[in-house]
Amino acid sequence: MVTIYDVAKRAGVSPATVSRVFNGANVSPERAQAVRQAADDLSFVPNRNAMRLRRGSSQIIAMVIPGIENPFFTVMIRAVEELAREHGYSVMLRSTNENPVLERESLRVAVGEPVAGIILAPTRESVFDPAVVRQVPVVCVDRRSPGPHVDSVVADNVGGARAGVQMLFDAGYRRVACVTGPQEIETAVDRAEGWRRATLDTLGHGPDPQILVETDFSVTAAEAATYALLDLPTPPDAIFAANNRIAAGVIRGLAARGLLPPRMGVVAFGGLPLVVLRPRGIMVTHLPAREIGLTATRMLLERIGGFDGPPRDVVLPVVLGDDDSGLTLEGF
Amino acid sequence: MVTIYDVAKRAGVSPATVSRVFNGANVSPERAQAVRQAADDLSFVPNRNAMRLRRGSSQIIAMVIPGIENPFFTVMIRAVEELAREHGYSVMLRSTNENPVLERESLRVAVGEPVAGIILAPTRESVFDPAVVRQVPVVCVDRRSPGPHVDSVVADNVGGARAGVQMLFDAGYRRVACVTGPQEIETAVDRAEGWRRATLDTLGHGPDPQILVETDFSVTAAEAATYALLDLPTPPDAIFAANNRIAAGVIRGLAARGLLPPRMGVVAFGGLPLVVLRPRGIMVTHLPAREIGLTATRMLLERIGGFDGPPRDVVLPVVLGDDDSGLTLEGF
DNA sequence: CTGAAAGCGCTAACAC
DNA sequence: GTGTTAGCGCTTTCAG
Numbered sequence: 001m002v003t004i005y006d007v008a009k010r011a012g013v014s015p016a017t018v019s020r021v022f023n024g025a026n027v028s029p030e031r032a033q034a035v036r037q038a039a040d041d042l043s044f045v046p047n048r049n050a051m052r053l054r055r056g057s058s059q060i061i062a063m064v065i066p067g068i069e070n071p072f073f074t075v076m077i078r079a080v081e082e083l084a085r086e087h088g089y090s091v092m093l094r095s096t097n098e099n100p101v102l103e104r105e106s107l108r109v110a111v112g113e114p115v116a117g118i119i120l121a122p123t124r125e126s127v128f129d130p131a132v133v134r135q136v137p138v139v140c141v142d143r144r145s146p147g148p149h150v151d152s153v154v155a156d157n158v159g160g161a162r163a164g165v166q167m168l169f170d171a172g173y174r175r176v177a178c179v180t181g182p183q184e185i186e187t188a189v190d191r192a193e194g195w196r197r198a199t200l201d202t203l204g205h206g207p208d209p210q211i212l213v214e215t216d217f218s219v220t221a222a223e224a225a226t227y228a229l230l231d232l233p234t235p236p237d238a239i240f241a242a243n244n245r246i247a248a249g250v251i252r253g254l255a256a257r258g259l260l261p262p263r264m265g266v267v268a269f270g271g272l273p274l275v276v277l278r279p280r281g282i283m284v285t286h287l288p289a290r291e292i293g294l295t296a297t298r299m300l301l302e303r304i305g306g307f308d309g310p311p312r313d314v315v316l317p318v319v320l321g322d323d324d325s326g327l328t329l330e331g332f
Numbered sequence: 333m334v335t336i337y338d339v340a341k342r343a344g345v346s347p348a349t350v351s352r353v354f355n356g357a358n359v360s361p362e363r364a365q366a367v368r369q370a371a372d373d374l375s376f377v378p379n380r381n382a383m384r385l386r387r388g389s390s391q392i393i394a395m396v397i398p399g400i401e402n403p404f405f406t407v408m409i410r411a412v413e414e415l416a417r418e419h420g421y422s423v424m425l426r427s428t429n430e431n432p433v434l435e436r437e438s439l440r441v442a443v444g445e446p447v448a449g450i451i452l453a454p455t456r457e458s459v460f461d462p463a464v465v466r467q468v469p470v471v472c473v474d475r476r477s478p479g480p481h482v483d484s485v486v487a488d489n490v491g492g493a494r495a496g497v498q499m500l501f502d503a504g505y506r507r508v509a510c511v512t513g514p515q516e517i518e519t520a521v522d523r524a525e526g527w528r529r530a531t532l533d534t535l536g537h538g539p540d541p542q543i544l545v546e547t548d549f550s551v552t553a554a555e556a557a558t559y560a561l562l563d564l565p566t567p568p569d570a571i572f573a574a575n576n577r578i579a580a581g582v583i584r585g586l587a588a589r590g591l592l593p594p595r596m597g598v599v600a601f602g603g604l605p606l607v608v609l610r611p612r613g614i615m616v617t618h619l620p621a622r623e624i625g626l627t628a629t630r631m632l633l634e635r636i637g638g639f640d641g642p643p644r645d646v647v648l649p650v651v652l653g654d655d656d657s658g659l660t661l662e663g664f
Numbered sequence: 665c666t667g668a669a670a671g672c673g674c675t676a677a678c679a680c
Numbered sequence: 681g682t683g684t685t686a687g688c689g690c691t692t693t694c695a696g
Binding site: 333335336337347348350351352355378379380381382383384385386387 | 675
């Protein structure tokens with residue numbers, strides 16, 4: 001490993017001078033040149049661990065999220081990465097797989113890094129230990145913190161779902177089913193709540209409990225749920241799919257039965273995953289993934305910068321549409 | 333920041349003992365307990381920078397790849413992450429966007445980290461500077477290194493493409509077009525070469541140059557290319573799509589013209605991206621993304637472990653199929 | 665403008 | 681088993 005001492009020796013200067021050259025401090029041109037030359041000759045690259053240890057700050061933001069497979073997070077990661085980079089920060093990713101144990105471990109690792117801040121999509125039971133909250137600023141995304149009260153940035157799940165379901169009613173459908181996720185996940189509950197309200201608004205009474213199905217947010221479970229709904233004595237005439245995986249499953253199920261829109265209405269909450277052949281007529285509400293990432297990063301940078309106000313809850317609007325507008329193709 | 337000194341003081345032991353407790357060395361049970369208690373009280377988390385600086389090793393593997401949006405890389409990342417974790421390594425991701433400048437920067441950052449090793453999907457012009465190769469083991473994935481000769485793990489692009497195109501001929505199609513990527517990208521060229529060979533094998537003469545189209549590996553360009561092919565005086569009766577994005581574009585184009593399989597044959601090289609409604613009859617060759625990741629990680633770990641043999645080139649077979657077999661739904 | 669020197673928090677000899 | 685001590689490579693006072 002080449003160190004500043006090696007470079008200093010070769011350039012005939014002191015280590016401090018080498019450090020200064022690499023940190024933009026004032027050094028006479030000739031010496032600076034000599035240092036650069038020596039550094040190149042030796043292929044010197046500054047050791048960031050030593051730098052960070054000495055400086056006590058890491059310029060790293062940890063992102064702890066369920067997984068990178070979900071395009072929603074993929075887009076969010078990109079946004080965070082770009083904005084963070086502009087401010088001189090790198091992003092370190094850790095997947096939790098929705099597993100609180102992995103989450104806990106990842107948070108500890110992040111604190112020990114030590115990272116400058118953490119962006120976290122908390123799992124349902126996430127009780128992040130004091131070591132985390134006490135030492136590093138945290139901003140929650142997508143879901144609010146079930147534990148300590150910290151900054152959070154979430155989509156307007158209730159409002160977005162309500163508006164999405166309303167689109168179906170407005171299009172003339174009368175019996176709108178809801179396929180959502182597990183009850184322990186905030187977003188799943190909120191979206192179902194939006195569905196309930198839209199139904200109440202339009203029909204004057206709450207929805208038939210039979211046409212609410214909770215799944216595990218997986219494609220296959222949603223497909224099965226769709227068949228179950230269609231096999232009901234009084235099947236629905238439209239389905240509200242509470243996230244992108246569910247939408248995929250629902251559409252598969254409907255396609256298998258030859259009941260694609262407009263025969264059945266479909267609203268996909270959060271946009272469809274990359275779709276090669278999207279059947280026409282599927283309505284979509286777009287989750288502001290990028291905005292969530294940008295906002296969270298901004299808030300985190302404020303905290304890192306010393307802002308010390310009370311926790312803030314930001315709720316970002318969901319955009320309605322009947323078309324992907326290339327959104328899900330983003331970056332692909 | 334809580335340090336081992338704070339913990340040591342509170343537990344009434346020396347810093348070394350604290351360190352030992354956290355590193356599994358032999359410490360008497362009572363003392364160990366006292367240390368743990370003190371650490372908990374203070375929310376102590378070991379500072380990894382100090383640890384790494386002292387130990388001189390980072391237990392981090394850098395993955396420098398075009399982007400995480402492509403499911404091919406997503407799957408690969410997962411594989412690398414899992415195997416690396418088993419061996420006590422973390423993975424640090426950097427996207428290059430196929431941009432050599434970003435790549436160069438990412439590699440320098442990685443070297444300066446310093447990471448234990450690098451897994452790199454090199455961009456076409458990647459000339460990684462001496463600072464990298466000289467100091468850290470590198471394994472290239474997906475594409476061979478255009479610069480220094482290092483270990484590489486790639487898919488059998490020529491062979492896979494050839495076999496894929498052969499499936500089309502075997503199914504009775506006679507005029508198989510090829511939509512591939514830019515000429516500067518090794519995989520694009522190799523896959524076109526496979527197409528050429530299969531054509532030669534079957535027809536006894538090389539393919540009509542008119543039905544070879546180079547795109548920029550984007551969905552929209554591929555869709556446009558498809559229209560252009562269909563508008564030819566003698567349009568093709570089948571299309572070989574050289575990667576997943578291209579396949580998406582081709583299928584979109586064919587769907588718009590009502591020419592989906594079996595009216596037109598289609599082979600998608602590398603599997604389709606998550607498809608909600610995949611038209612039946614599309615043939616697929618599966619890129620061994622997971623295998624590439626695992627193999628590369630294994631090879632890298634060997635190098636990290638001190639293996640010093642000459643660079644190895646591993647070529648992994650491509651699997652044929654007419655069905656996604658859930659592969660593209662992996663983890664989603 | 666430049667050099668000497670003191671650590672950042674941790675681990676690993678080395679003594680006891 | 682345990683404490684003492686000397687750095688890992690870097691930045692940053694503090695003198696000069």
